[in-house]
Amino acid sequence: MVETIPSFGLGTFRVEAAKTAKAVESALQIGYRHIDTAQYYNNEAAVGQGVRDSGIARDDIWVTTKVWWERLQRDALIASLKDSHAKLDIGTIDLALVHWPSPKGAVPIAETLAALQEAQKLGLIRHYGVSNFTAPLLEEALKAPGGREIVTNQIEVSPFLANRSLVDATQRLGVTVTAYMPLGEGRAHKDSTIRSIADKHGATPAQVTFAWLLARKIVVLSASTNAEHQQVNWDAQKLKLDAEDIAKIDTLDEGRRNANPSFAPKW
Numbered sequence: 001m002v003e004t005i006p007s008f009g010l011g012t013f014r015v016e017a018a019k020t021a022k023a024v025e026s027a028l029q030i031g032y033r034h035i036d037t038a039q040y041y042n043n044e045a046a047v048g049q050g051v052r053d054s055g056i057a058r059d060d061i062w063v064t065t066k067v068w069w070e071r072l073q074r075d076a077l078i079a080s081l082k083d084s085h086a087k088l089d090i091g092t093i094d095l096a097l098v099h100w101p102s103p104k105g106a107v108p109i110a111e112t113l114a115a116l117q118e119a120q121k122l123g124l125i126r127h128y129g130v131s132n133f134t135a136p137l138l139e140e141a142l143k144a145p146g147g148r149e150i151v152t153n154q155i156e157v158s159p160f161l162a163n164r165s166l167v168d169a170t171q172r173l174g175v176t177v178t179a180y181m182p183l184g185e186g187r188a189h190k191d192s193t194i195r196s197i198a199d200k201h202g203a204t205p206a207q208v209t210f211a212w213l214l215a216r217k218i219v220v221l222s223a224s225t226n227a228e229h230q231q232v233n234w235d236a237q238k239l240k241l242d243a244e245d246i247a248k249i250d251t252l253d254e255g256r257r258n259a260n261p262s263f264a265p266k267w
């Protein structure tokens with residue numbers, strides 16, 4: 001059984017179901033042991049298929065899914081996780097996240113946390129956590145019954161959105177940060193600063209970006225359906241940046257957020 005969230009995972013957002021099983025299977029063959037999906041991505045069944053097809057022991061793999069913000073009331077949340085559990089068809093789900101906080105606190109976080117604990121007792125999930133929570137929302141959640149069990153806050157972090165105050169607050173509260181959209185919607189590949197650091201190390205811009213996140217003790221999610229890209233990304237874990245590289249990447253922060261839908265909290 002994987003007991004803590006593995007530091008490098010495969011994302012599956014915007015990966016069509018038809019390509020997902022193969023992408024998951026090839027990532028697992030490379031060595032990935034952490035796969036991230038969501039009810040919202042409509043590909044949970046294919047994620048489960050990829051896990052089963054890989055031939056790798058189920059207990060060696062960590063699978064995360066998410067509950068959409070419209071399903072955070074007790075009954076809706078349990079129904080959502082029963083659905084995810086059936087679609088994934090891999091036994092107990094390792095981690096379930098609240099995908100976005102309930103807009104304007106319409107559903108109290110205490111109700112959602114109680115439902116997540118119930119889902120644990122039902123054997124649907126092993127752990128729970130949150131995503132897209134601001135520092136005040138995370139603090140409120142941590143104070144509610146069961147809040148201390150929150151294992152991660154999954155948020156957008158890239159060189160162009162270092163998200164420093166939220167990352168620092170989350171880590172200070174003892175919660176692991178998981179980064180999504182780490183490449184800034186493809187911008188990292190073209191950035192001249194990141195490219196020059198990549199050249200210096202004989203690495204790629206994606207690898208430099210992931211190494212910068214790992215140096216900040218942030219769990220990385222990278223998505224790719226291309227096995228070569230998956231291998232390159234995985235190998236980023238071997239790259240060690242020096243203090244000068246990190247300082248240069250730190251200057252790229254523009255506070256530029258890609259994921260900011262109408263139902264997002266006030267950042």
Ligand SMILES: NC(=O)c1ccc[n+]([C@@H]2O[C@H](COP(=O)([O-])OP(=O)(O)OC[C@H]3O[C@@H](n4cnc5c(N)ncnc54)[C@H](OP(=O)(O)O)[C@@H]3O)[C@@H](O)[C@H]2O)c1
Nearest residue numbers: 011012013036131180181182183206221222223224225229
């Ligand atoms: N909690 C949330 O609200 C939330 C929001 C967004 C995302 N997420 C999660 O975070 C994951 C990561 O975010 P993301 O999907 O935006 O990931 P990303 O890794 O920043 O971007 C994925 C894109 O980058 C390309 N790519 C990846 N590695 C590459 C490489 N080495 N060289 C060239 N292109 C490369 C992929 O194309 P190819 O397939 O061609 O390689 C794909 O188009 C998602 O998949 C999802 O699981 C969560």
